[in-house]
Amino acid sequence: MILTGPEIAESAADGRVAISPFRPDQVNPNSYNVRLGPTLLSYRDEIVDAYRPNPTETIELPEEGYVLRPDRLYLGHTEERIGSDIYVPLLFGRSSVGRLGLFVEITAPIGDIGFHGQWTLMLSPVQPLRVYPGMKIGQIMFFVSSGEIDLYEGKYQSAAGPQASRYWRDRVAVAS
């Protein structure tokens, strides 16, 4: 079951869902609009290696906007800290943003119960696109879960700002 907008607003008020900052005008009938934070990361090397930490460069978005290029992957973040210890969050782009050809997540919309932090966005445009800090870029929705809850304790807990892939950490853990 997917939470309705009024249920999301009520959950944000009584703590079943944590959204900070929370603005009532960003509530939709079944989701909450999230904003693009000011910082992007982009991998520096031409080839990204799944088994190694990859060097990144930091881009601060200027007020006049910044043009994203189709041949690059940008890791952005939500302005909001979001999480729930009860509901399963799913983060997608907004249709207005999809219509501009911008992927906001790549094949990983589902979050974990118990994760709290700024969500990393995986920004990849189909054609060059100018984006702006603070623009409403995505939508988070919440699903009722079934079964006993076991909270997230993973490697991205309490994320602040965009997080580069830490697949390599799992690799090290498995190898040792």
Add this chain to the structure above:
Amino acid sequence: MILTRKAIRKALAGGDIVIDPFEPERLSPNAYDWRLGDTMRVFDEELDAARSTPFTELVLPPEGLVLEPGRLYLGVTYERTHSERYAQMINGDHTIGGLGIWVHVSAPLGHVGHAINWTLEIRVARPVRVYPRMTFGKIVFLVAHGPLASYQSDGVKYTSTAGIDISRLYEELA
């Protein structure tokens, strides 16, 4: 919770879901198998979230149109769907995914109250020929939890789209 074929059929009969045109054989075990419409829009310039971008409209000929990688194609579903009770999610099907076609760009949700021919955000991994009114994907219906709000009553963008809608994000950023 996702509605099954029988539940969708029941909701159609009771008016809680509208699919127009509706073909009973397009109901699959937990979805409706929708079709690609007849037109697409393409953009020749750099896009800007804060501006309306000029576009070219293409009509899909019966012999099909080859979509190229590196371009964004805004398409439309042949069907209009509406529910004031259930949320909707649109996706491609395995056959379309197997051809390397994305049917939306990370925005699958239709809110409760959406009454639309869905605008599709199509992108391809390699050149592929597509045809008007071919089966293109699945729409699922989700049970909502909590008091309902309707997309219609919010008076927001795209409430009653009958064709392709380009992004109107610039209205927010103006």
